[in-house]
Amino acid sequence: MNSALLLLLIGVPLLASALSVLITSRTFDRLLLLAVPAFVAISGIVLLGLHRSTPVLAHSVGDYVPGLAIVFVSDTFTALMLVLTSLVAFISCLFLITTGEDQYRFVPALILMMLTGVYGALLTGDLFNFFVFVEVMMLPAYALIAVTGTWRRLGIGRLYVMVNLLTSTMLLIGVGFVYGATGTVNLAVLADQGRPTGQAGIALGVVLLSLLIKAGGAPFHGWLVRTYPNTSAGMMSLFSGLHSKVGLYAVYRIYTTVYGEPAPWVNVLLVVAVASILIGALSGFGQARVRNVLGFQMTAGVGHILLGVTLLSSAALGAGAFYMIHHMITMSGLLLIMGAVEQTYGTGSFRKLSGLASRERWATVLMVLGLFSLVGLPPTSGLWGKVGLITAATDFGGGFGWVLVAAIVIGALISLLALQRTWRNTFWGPPMQTYRPDSAETGRAPAEPIVRSVRIPARLLAPATVMIGVSVALFAYPEPLLDLTHRAATGLLDHSDYIQAVLTP
Numbered sequence: 001m002n003s004a005l006l007l008l009l010i011g012v013p014l015l016a017s018a019l020s021v022l023i024t025s026r027t028f029d030r031l032l033l034l035a036v037p038a039f040v041a042i043s044g045i046v047l048l049g050l051h052r053s054t055p056v057l058a059h060s061v062g063d064y065v066p067g068l069a070i071v072f073v074s075d076t077f078t079a080l081m082l083v084l085t086s087l088v089a090f091i092s093c094l095f096l097i098t099t100g101e102d103q104y105r106f107v108p109a110l111i112l113m114m115l116t117g118v119y120g121a122l123l124t125g126d127l128f129n130f131f132v133f134v135e136v137m138m139l140p141a142y143a144l145i146a147v148t149g150t151w152r153r154l155g156i157g158r159l160y161v162m163v164n165l166l167t168s169t170m171l172l173i174g175v176g177f178v179y180g181a182t183g184t185v186n187l188a189v190l191a192d193q194g195r196p197t198g199q200a201g202i203a204l205g206v207v208l209l210s211l212l213i214k215a216g217g218a219p220f221h222g223w224l225v226r227t228y229p230n231t232s233a234g235m236m237s238l239f240s241g242l243h244s245k246v247g248l249y250a251v252y253r254i255y256t257t258v259y260g261e262p263a264p265w266v267n268v269l270l271v272v273a274v275a276s277i278l279i280g281a282l283s284g285f286g287q288a289r290v291r292n293v294l295g296f297q298m299t300a301g302v303g304h305i306l307l308g309v310t311l312l313s314s315a316a317l318g319a320g321a322f323y324m325i326h327h328m329i330t331m332s333g334l335l336l337i338m339g340a341v342e343q344t345y346g347t348g349s350f351r352k353l354s355g356l357a358s359r360e361r362w363a364t365v366l367m368v369l370g371l372f373s374l375v376g377l378p379p380t381s382g383l384w385g386k387v388g389l390i391t392a393a394t395d396f397g398g399g400f401g402w403v404l405v406a407a408i409v410i411g412a413l414i415s416l417l418a419l420q421r422t423w424r425n426t427f428w429g430p431p432m433q434t435y436r437p438d439s440a441e442t443g444r445a446p447a448e449p450i451v452r453s454v455r456i457p458a459r460l461l462a463p464a465t466v467m468i469g470v471s472v473a474l475f476a477y478p479e480p481l482l483d484l485t486h487r488a489a490t491g492l493l494d495h496s497d498y499i500q501a502v503l504t505p
Contacts, residue, residue, distance in 0.1 A: 003059035006072045009040055009082065010120045017112035029108035033093040036112055037086040040119060044082035048484065051076045055491055056501035058125065066503045067189045071125035073502060077321065077488035081122050081249050084325050087470075088241030088332050089115055095336050095463040096234040099343055104147050110140035114242070121246050125502055127175045127185040127207065130250060134171065134214075137246065138164050141239065145231045156230040163223040167213045174206030188502035191257045191495040204258055205265065208251060215247035217302045218276040225283070225295040233339025233348075236291065237332045240298055245328055248305050252317070255309045256492040262312050269310050274403065276303025277411035284418030290338050290348045293422050294331065297374055300411060301327040307389050307404055308489075311396050317489035319388030322481060326373065326381040326474065333467030334370040337363055340460035341426075350422075355431030360456050364427055366468045371419045373471050376412050381474035384482070386412065 016032045050057065055076070060069035074082075093111065096102045117137025124130050142164075146157030179185050181199040190196070196204055216224035224244070228236045255263070263269075280300030284293040305327065308320020340363065341356070342348045357364045369380055376386030386408060393404040474481055491497065 003057050003072075006057065006059050006074055006123060007061070009043055009123060010072075010116055012036060012039060013112050013116040013119060017109045017116060020109035020112060021106070026103060030097050030102060032112060033097065033102060033108050034090060036115060037089040037093065040115075041083050041086035041090065044079045044086060047074050047079035047082070048076065051079060051487070055497040058501040060502075066505055067184065067186050070129060071186065071188075071502055072123045073125040073188075073498070074123060075488070075491045075498065076484060077249075077252070077492060078122050080321070080325070080484055080488055081245070082119065084328050085118055085122070085242055085245065088328055089118075089238065091332060091336070091463045091466055092234055092238040092241065095237065095339060095460075096232075098459050098463070099232075099234060099339070101147070101232060101234055107144065107147055110144050111238070114140040114144070114238075118242050118246055122249060125187055127178060127187070127254070131168070131171050131175055134246070135168060137243065138168065141243065144235055145227060145239070147232070147235065152230055156227045159223060160227045164214065167210045170210040170213075171207060174203055174210060177203030177206060186502070187254070187257050188495075188499045191260070192499050192503070195259055195261070201264070204254065208254065211247045211250050211254075212272060215244045215251070215302050216299055217272050217306065218279040218299055219272075221276065221280070221296075221299040221302075225292065225299065228298070229289065229291040229295040233291065233335050233342060236295075237335040237339070240331050240335065241328045244298065244302065245324060248302065248324060251306070252309055252320070252492060256312070256317065257495060257498065259312075260493065260495065266310065266312075269306060270400070270403070273303045273306040273310050274407040276300060276306065277407050278303075278414070281411045281414035281418060284415070285421065288350050290341075290350070290422055290426055291335065293418060294334055294338070297415065297419075298327075298331060300415060301331065303411070304385070304389060304408070307393070307408075310404070311392055311401070312493075313392060313396065314486070314489045314493055315395055316389070316392035317492055318482070318485040319385070319392045321485040321488050322388055322478075323385040325481065325485070326385040326471065329467050329470050329474075330370055330373040330380070330382060333366065333464045333471065334374070336464035336467065337366050337370060337461070340456050340464065343460055344454060344456045345432075348426075350425035353426040353432070354429040355427075357427040358431045362458075362461055362465075363456055366461065366464055367423070367427060369468050369472060370464075371423065373468075374419060375416045379472055379475045381471045381478070383475060384478045388482075 013036045016036045020029050020032055058071055058073045060066060060071045062069055102108055114137050117133045120133030121130055121137060124133055142161050145160050146153040175185055181203050182190060213220040228239055277300050280296045283296040287293045305320050305324045308317045338348050373380035373382035376382040390405055390408055393401040
């Protein structure tokens with residue numbers, strides 16, 4: 001495969017975004033929204049096959065000296081993330097099309113521009129261009145998060161903009177400090193220089209801190225749990241599978257490539273991971289809407305994923321990558337279930353929903369499986385995610401490893417209780433006879449109470465069915481994904497192929 005074809009994974013969504021603006025056709029927009037992530041997902045699958053024989057594929061734009069050129073790199077971890085982010089984007093866009101949210105002017109173009117930034121951030125091989133693509137990803141999100149124009153969404157959009165502008169400034173300053181201390185921002189060159197110390201270590205610490213804030217790890221999670229749940233369910237699914245996961249991907253890539261062994265400040269990362277797990281699980285008790293509870297579960301998921309780089313072994317990185325994939329799939333599925341509920345019943349509030357289990361049998365089955373997956377129970381992918389992390393922590397040994405095991409187990413128990421409360425307040429209880437939609441959540445004027453014959457249309461549950469079905473399939477057949485995550489972890493720890501592919505003319 002010609003390495004220059006990697007540029008198509010960025011150029012195609014960028015071109016599609018421009019075409020969406022120029023050609024005002026809803027059918028054409030919908031075709032682009034589904035075709036672009038499908039194209040990148042198929043390309044990612046092809047790359048996964050290619051990386052069995054060619055561990056790293058790199059392309060330098062122009063005829064510049066290796067190490068100075070703008071470089072795009074793909075390995076097993078990158079290709080895996082291309083497939084999963086595209087899957088989440090495809091299913092989320094399908095839901096947005098089903099609900100009609102794609103009809104707002106420029107929404108398709110903004111989503112496609114955001115995907116351009118996501119794919120660029122995954123493929124780039126230097127820190128400055130990573131910052132550029134992160135900004136390409138974030139700028140459309142400032143509009144998408146408040147797309148319906150309700151006062152609540154405009155307010156949370158302002159918070160989202162302020163926090164992310166601040167962290168983007170931190171990221172740029174950190175990248176500048178890295179260049180000032182090392183003379184390069186190319187990851188392969190940084191890896192070839194060996195473990196950073198002194199000013200270089202501090203500079204990379206600033207970069208990683210900004211990424212942890214963007215990912216929504218505790219104690220920096222407040223902005224995420226206030227903004228994401230207050231946009232639409234489809235947009236929340238899109239953001240949860242793309243934005244925070246790009247930040248975590250970058251943490252994995254930068255930390256393993258530059259350090260290759262636990263950093264002197266690894267205990268800080270340990271505290272962030274454990275705090276994210278426990279705070280995310282516990283905070284669900286104080287929420288009155290299902291998607292707010294799921295927002296805090298996103299924070300808990302960040303903590304679990306960070307355990308991979310905290311332990312920094314092949315088993316831990318593989319388990320962390322598996323958990324990241326599981327969390328993207330499960331969280332998207334749960335958010336889209338609640339999106340279908342909110343579209344039909346006009347609310348996701350505990351006070352206004354009751355007895356959905358007796359009214360919505362298929363939604364109930366999907367919700368049970370999704371909640372099981374978050375806790376780590378069979379028959380879902382969450383079981384293998386939690387088992388992999390616990391196994392890696394016990395293999396590490398010592399007090400450090402057992403602290404992490406305790407955090408995982410206690411976090412799972414607290415999450416079980418918090419999610420049981422969510423279940424009791426929405427799906428259990430007496431069946432509703434009538435209800436009144438909440439205009440603040442739906443963006444529509446309040447309606448009269450609806451009679452009990454209303455049911456969730458099958459088309460609204462189809463996207464969630466796909467995602468929860470994937471989670472169950474990963475429980476039944478985890479071996480292919482476990483093999484891929486193991487290869488990804490091996491590639492993250494062994495930099496020789498990465499350095500050679502990027503720096504060899």
